[in-house]
Amino acid sequence: MKIGYIYNLNAYPPKGGNHVHVLELIQGFLKVGHQVAVVDDPTITKLGVTNFSGSDDQSIQAFMDEIEVLYVRIDARFISQWPLLEACINLAGGKPVVWEINAPANETLAFSWLGGKLPNQKESLLRRSKRYLHALRKLYGIKREERYRHHLAQSVNASICVSTALRRYAINELGIENSIVLPNGGPLIPAEDIERRKANRSSQAFTVFYSGSAIYPWQGLDMLAEVIHLAGVHAPDIKFVLAVNQDTEFLPKGNNVEIRKGLDREGIIEAICSSDVCVALHPDYPWSRYGFHNSPMKLFEYMACMTPVITSNRAQMAELITHGVNGLLCSDSAAEILSQLIELRDDPDLSEKLGRSGWELIQNERSWSENVMRTVGIFENELS
Incomplete structure (x- = not known):
């Protein structure tokens, strides 16, 4: 054809x-x-x-x-x-x-x-x-x-x-x-390739990864900034890695934040595999009769790397993720999101189960x- x-x-x-x-x-x-x-x-x-x-x-x-x-x-x-x-x-x-x-x-x-x-x-x-x-x-x-x-x-x-x-x-x-x-x-990444990438991680700190633009307001960076602020007080051992393409006033700063600018796609995949959890936070679209309409590509890439995800409980995210089975669904509350991060930090078995189920969803259907x-x-x- x-x-x-x-x-x-x-x-x-x-x-x-x-x-x-x-x-x-x-x-x-x-x-x-x-x-x-x-x-x-x-x-x-x-x-x-x-x-x-x-x-x-x-x-x-x-x-x-x-x-x-x-x-x-x-x-x-x-x-x-x-x-x-x-x-x-x-x-x-x-x-x-x-x-x-x-x-x-x-x-x-x-x-x-x-x-x-x-x-x-x-x-x-x-x-x-x-x-x-x-x-x-x-x-x-x-x-x-x-x-x-x-x-x-x-x-x-x-x-x-x-x-x-x-x-x-x-x-x-x-x-x-x-x-x-x-x-x-999402890309089809073999389990052994993911394990090889995980073995290359340089930090043993519990790492939360975010990938997205610092200028597009539907990427949820403002919500994540509140989570980072709370974590600095209540869970200072959690490290946040933000992969963005540009530096703006909206980027959160702090001792628990690492900014990585301009990663190519291979670098993004490597960073996801080296993280303990990934976040895809997206606000609703109250001005639109169709609500939040996007299909967040980051969510599929996170799951393809066998890394557990925390994502907003709305629209397509709620259609793809079954809470507690192949990921965690959250409200827009920074306190709730931080609580889920702490839960995954303290329960490695749950984290592994969610990551594996998300990876299987990509392998079999998405x-x-x-x-x-x-x-x-x-x-x-x-x-x-």
Whole structure:
């Protein structure tokens, strides 16, 4: 099969979850014998992908002539500002068009509702007003973008949604009835490889690992900062390692904190394997009728490394994790999160059981390899 995949970014080397998602799918498509063509991403050609320019009509026509199915990444970025997508859809003819839906347009309001709130500090009226005005300025553009998405979605055969919330969005907002849920995946890492990495750890301190951005407010760094502050008082032996891409005022500081900036993916995997527990804390989205809609890639990578996870008891996290079986679910209370960390510190048997169960979930059901096969199955179904 000849798959055309457009995603409006340079995927290699991966710098974030969106890059990893694209890269894992492309590598998977190629591994099982399919051909892949992309537009405006010369970084990916080293994998054996054909790249077309999207700068002129002739190149876009050549791209569409080359492929059998068009696969499109839809995220929080406005597709109304991405003319390539409509051009490709107009040239699709009878070829299936499948959307990979990662976010509604209103995800941009996360910065208005959650951004700029410093941990352990009361928010000033001025800062709160700025966030309110930020949201008001964006509302019209979001409504216009959603109307545009609904218009283009009339030509879409199926959608693959990374969460249950986004399936509701695809059906109710975009009108794509043929929509399925397919969360992010994790890498297949053999148990012996994990044990080898664990043996390389340099510190014997009980280590809590966080991976994410220091600028995106849905990453829960403000909640973790409160946990770190409490741990400094009540559990000073617990060490927190934060892997981030940038240094900001929001990064917590203290004797129990180590910041690691700019780790590549291999470094992230190594750090997860060398930790005792990993956290994936995510706030709700009260401004959205769909609530928290993301599929946290870090959660899958944590479990793939056989490291136990503590994650927020909402949305996809609560769908994937059974409390006390393959992880721990927590509220937004810093005291409760710290209590769970202490529980895992003091009960190595529980920690090992949770880590093993999470790893088995990735091995059996939630790997990128499984995602690739299910995605290809949807393509084949639409082609038939």
